[in-house]
Amino acid sequence: MATGRSHTERTRGIPEATVARLPLYLRALTGLSERSVPTVSSEELAAAAGVNSAKLRKDLSYLGSYGTRGVGYDVEYLVYQISRELGLTQDWPVVIVGLGNLGAALANYGGFASRGFRVAALMDADPKLTGKMIAGQAVRHVDELESVVRENGVSIGVIATPAGAAQEVTDRLVDAGVTSILNFAPTVLTVPEGVDVRKVDLSIELQILAFHEQRKAGDGLPPDAEPPASGPGISGAMVRRRPSSAPKSDREPGVQPA
Amino acid sequence: MATGRSHTERTRGIPEATVARLPLYLRALTGLSERSVPTVSSEELAAAAGVNSAKLRKDLSYLGSYGTRGVGYDVEYLVYQISRELGLTQDWPVVIVGLGNLGAALANYGGFASRGFRVAALMDADPKLTGKMIAGQAVRHVDELESVVRENGVSIGVIATPAGAAQEVTDRLVDAGVTSILNFAPTVLTVPEGVDVRKVDLSIELQILAFHEQRKAGDGLPPDAEPPASGPGISGAMVRRRPSSAPKSDREPGVQPA
DNA sequence: AGGCCTTTGTGAACGTGTGCACAAAGGCGA
DNA sequence: TCGCCTTTGTGCACACGTTCACAAAGGCCT
Numbered sequence: 001m002a003t004g005r006s007h008t009e010r011t012r013g014i015p016e017a018t019v020a021r022l023p024l025y026l027r028a029l030t031g032l033s034e035r036s037v038p039t040v041s042s043e044e045l046a047a048a049a050g051v052n053s054a055k056l057r058k059d060l061s062y063l064g065s066y067g068t069r070g071v072g073y074d075v076e077y078l079v080y081q082i083s084r085e086l087g088l089t090q091d092w093p094v095v096i097v098g099l100g101n102l103g104a105a106l107a108n109y110g111g112f113a114s115r116g117f118r119v120a121a122l123m124d125a126d127p128k129l130t131g132k133m134i135a136g137q138a139v140r141h142v143d144e145l146e147s148v149v150r151e152n153g154v155s156i157g158v159i160a161t162p163a164g165a166a167q168e169v170t171d172r173l174v175d176a177g178v179t180s181i182l183n184f185a186p187t188v189l190t191v192p193e194g195v196d197v198r199k200v201d202l203s204i205e206l207q208i209l210a211f212h213e214q215r216k217a218g219d220g221l222p223p224d225a226e227p228p229a230s231g232p233g234i235s236g237a238m239v240r241r242r243p244s245s246a247p248k249s250d251r252e253p254g255v256q257p258a
Numbered sequence: 259m260a261t262g263r264s265h266t267e268r269t270r271g272i273p274e275a276t277v278a279r280l281p282l283y284l285r286a287l288t289g290l291s292e293r294s295v296p297t298v299s300s301e302e303l304a305a306a307a308g309v310n311s312a313k314l315r316k317d318l319s320y321l322g323s324y325g326t327r328g329v330g331y332d333v334e335y336l337v338y339q340i341s342r343e344l345g346l347t348q349d350w351p352v353v354i355v356g357l358g359n360l361g362a363a364l365a366n367y368g369g370f371a372s373r374g375f376r377v378a379a380l381m382d383a384d385p386k387l388t389g390k391m392i393a394g395q396a397v398r399h400v401d402e403l404e405s406v407v408r409e410n411g412v413s414i415g416v417i418a419t420p421a422g423a424a425q426e427v428t429d430r431l432v433d434a435g436v437t438s439i440l441n442f443a444p445t446v447l448t449v450p451e452g453v454d455v456r457k458v459d460l461s462i463e464l465q466i467l468a469f470h471e472q473r474k475a476g477d478g479l480p481p482d483a484e485p486p487a488s489g490p491g492i493s494g495a496m497v498r499r500r501p502s503s504a505p506k507s508d509r510e511p512g513v514q515p516a
Numbered sequence: 517a518g519g520c521c522t523t524t525g526t527g528a529a530c531g532t533g534t535g536c537a538c539a540a541a542g543g544c545g546a
Numbered sequence: 547t548c549g550c551c552t553t554t555g556t557g558c559a560c561a562c563g564t565t566c567a568c569a570a571a572g573g574c575c576t
Contacts (some may be wrong), residue, residue, distance in 0.1 A: 020466055042553075048446070057541075060555090067555080068541085068543080068553085069555080070553050071543065086472075099361070101366045107458055116468070180468075182463055194518070196467060198467055203375075205440055206370065208278055208345065208456060210346060222345075223350060274563095275562080275564090276563095318524095326524080327522075327525080329525085329572075
């Protein structure tokens with residue numbers, strides 16, 4: 001604060017964890033703004049965003065010194081500063097590729113438009129979808145992908161295709177100039193250096209919940225499926241014991257037959 | 259390895275970061291399994307899952323010693339061990355509440371069923387949707403929520419309602435016995451101790467991409483909107499300068515007028 | 517049967533993120 | 547104008563996560 005060069009000279013390097021929370025704060029602040037609340041304390045804002053107040057203050061401190069001691073933060077002002085930091089004060093044209101159920105849901109999702117994202121085009125490989133109106137615009141054939149990206153200066157692509165098509169679409173997007181990709185397809189995408197990929201996998205989240213649910217329910221893992229003696233296992237693959245010679249019964253779960 | 263009690267006695271505490279990656283490994287392994295690949299090295303599996311091999315090996319080591327030195331991991335065996343650890347060897351009935359575009363996409367998503375999740379019911383508050391067939395089952399009215407949860411022993415709920423309805427639905431799910439919630443609504447949910455919530459916010463990911471995109475494009479933030487001299491600002495709220503007396507021009511972005 | 521070569525499993529160093537607790541700042545009331 | 551009371555901004559200690567690098571293990575070839 002009086003150190004001269006605080007926070008590693010700032011602007012360079014806001015921690016990733018902080019960046020990931022800024023949209024949360026922004027949402028909470030937008031809510032307050034709509035209710036015409038003029039100022040918030042870190043305590044209140046933290047509660048609204050679902051984090052603790054020390055973390056919130058530290059996060060905000062990376063952006064600059066935007067609060068007033070003894071008072072709190074000016075809501076409108078902070079909304080603007082966070083928006084600017086996130087790049088939401090400019091317009092981001094986006095293409096959505098793949099208009100199955102999920103793609104259509106994304107196209108209709110209001111949270112994009114309200115934050116500076118503009119859906120420049122909807123594209124799908126299925127000719128039967130071409131021309132169909134979704135969320136107010138006609139689906140275009142994926143053949144036009146390169147020209148659409150170039151003509152609209154699109155730098156962000158959203159992939160909602162089946163897994164099998166995702167890599168090819170990615171390659172074409174990247175070749176056409178896209179440098180950020182939001183991937184909903186359940187595949188690992190390979191991209192050149194300098195291209196950012198973020199993924200959202202619906203089933204991964206559910207699997208993580210199942211893990212914790214299992215911990216809560218029983219107090220251990222389900223027993224390691226060991227074929228009773230030598231009879232055929234329940235399904236073959238699932239009960240297969242160690243690949244070759246039984247090793248040395250190391251670190252096994254604990255809640256077990258033996 | 260010969261330490262006696264490795265990894266904090268095991269079973270207690272697999273790191274969260276590891277748990278979050280297990281589904282990734284599982285997906286990669288399933289792919290290998292379908293191609294009848296018998297074994298993989300940590301190097302290969304890591305590449306397929308998009309992580310580095312040291313991390314993969316450490317992650318797997320928390321589950322037990324399931325590899326063979328000089329050879330690698332038996333694919334089928336590892337699939338089974340990870341499935342078991344994640345709780346996917348049992349059946350998890352799930353309810354989806356809210357069948358707008360997103361809810362419908364989730365109901366149709368194949369990634370659930372293939373991993374032990376069974377959609378026990380689809381529920382919506384809109385009477386016009388009641389009875390509509392989605393993904394092979396009729397939508398039921400949300401009034402039946404409590405009975406559906408109890409009768410099916412549902413412990414995981416998926417919320418895909420508008421933000422305004424999410425908290426009420428959550429409360430009802432929790433009262434009925436649900437202890438894990440996957441929230442797609444853009445709100446912070448309040449739940450009692452012992453209930454897990456994971457959230458997926460489609461627009462947050464896009465905002466994070468925008469942040470990095472901005473860094474790549476220009477080499478600084480967009481200029482802080484300062485009203486030119488005293489005339490009316492561009493839109494009022496957006497250009498509002500500091501709330502009260504200008505403080506001391508601290509830590510300002512850098513790429514700026516003065 | 518022995519030695520070589522591959523690959524695991526993990527100690528240890530390092531980096532990132534979290535939370536406490538408090539000094540400094542600033543408004544506001546007397 | 548002065549001092550009090552609230553709330554920020556941050557130093558510091560700790561917890562968690564990542565990566566390196568290598569000894570131990572184990573199969574396989576001669």
